[in-house]
Amino acid sequence: MVLYVNGQASSEITPLDRGLAYGDGLFETIALVGKQVQLWPAHHQRLQQGLLRLGIHTDYATLYQQLCHDVTQALQQWHHDRGVLKITLTRGQGGRGYLPPIEPCLTRIVHISAWPKGRDKVSIEGASLHLCQHPWSHNTALAGLKHLNRLDQVLARQEWHDDGLHEGLMLNQRGQVQSGVMSNVFVQHQAQLYTPCHASAGIDGIMAKQVVQLAKRLGIKVYQQALDLDFVLASEGLFLTNSLNGIWPVVSLAAQSFPITGLTRDLQSVLVGHLETHTELLTC
């Protein structure tokens, strides 16, 4: 495990950080292949957009250089085939209560940890899903962001402790399918794909975006729209995406079985090649 705080090898932040007090910040979870970073441009662009949407004003060019420097330093301490790079940015300390400082001094946390065990097998054999009772909060202003207010995911995730269940499917406040707890969801109907909107809940997933682009290149239409649970249960197949897992086919949900479709396997295959060409050494 490697941990850097504001460019220093450190395992400490102040308890007064707004990230802790209010969840006032953002994070990215990124796959590492050796010392190479997967989909780096997409991840740091999402951070930049998130800062804008939260009204966290900062000189992004400088911040970008600092992040590159932090990550590069941290990677020098990392000596494994694969790893998980987590970058957390908070609005730092200060302000008066909820009121943020106008010129915040951001806290940067760079954390590299071991690749989670058992996930590759799920990519091959498929995932069994728990249908979560806890739904997404509804809020258009926060929807799509990978911010630090993640109690919805914590409460949904603690609904099951059966290791035979690999992920949970979460609904939104309207009872429609919104996402996995840690993933985005795609549903197949008649060789076309459907994935939920993030207008009022959900996270704009980096891997989901790649998969949409790849599907389009393969001539597969992808519709982003509200998805009723019945529509999902009546689908030919479904899969989940996230930055570490790539594509996870779903083989069961709510006591119903699903086949792993040829389309899902095709996308998995194309994605592997795509990610190989989008994994890079940071240069900054």
Place this chain on the structure above:
Amino acid sequence: MVLYVNGQASSEITPLDRGLAYGDGLFETIALVGKQVQLWPAHHQRLQQGLLRLGIHTDYATLYQQLCHDVTQALQQWHHDRGVLKITLTRGQGGRGYLPPIEPCLTRIVHISAWPKGRDKVSIEGASLHLCQHPWSHNTALAGLKHLNRLDQVLARQEWHDDGLHEGLMLNQRGQVQSGVMSNVFVQHQAQLYTPCHASAGIDGIMAKQVVQLAKRLGIKVYQQALDLDFVLASEGLFLTNSLNGIWPVVSLAAQSFPITGLTRDLQSVLVGHLETHTELLTC
């Protein structure tokens, strides 16, 4: 400023704490009068209930002793007439991603800071309110809790920087009046009081609960129900409550003026006496 982490004078926590990663925790903001703590039983009971609702399993009797010990120690370093005691409890470190540890080792943060300036004047002269654009997130499972997912309040609070505006009024997802950014709201119609439900948003305020009890003792009926903005704007008067401010009469909202009613002044007067008898030295 006095800061204790897990019973030690400290200004450090690990960046891996779930409080930072996910906002996985709770907090209380409590008025101090010298070394005495206001409404302590109500505050620690809300913490206990919040832990239960978040599924944070802990031996509360032991935790209560630890909190008493932490607060008592911190108060020994505090030498001012008044102060603000903030207690933060997080689910600590560990788990796998969103999945919490089954037996969490909670992080306790006890922070005492200076009494905020200028607030007493507002109690006398009344508060001018900004009408916030950013609404509360809608989620029945999280509503009422004073948890650490507070981006709604941060985004609402950063809408204004005019020191002549003392608080913001927040709506819920249905466009109804929900609360102040840092307070609960009560509206007067024909000598009766109305305050919003917390079924889908809002915080179950400690001071609001005291005020409801005191109003009932004075023979004033209090209805908890959904409040349309028009109903609030057409009211005879309104006021805000929170643990530091007690009762703040509202004198303006959205370019409309309001009188400070006799009922509000009566409640302020009764509340002062009530708080004096509910401020105590901790004994543990």
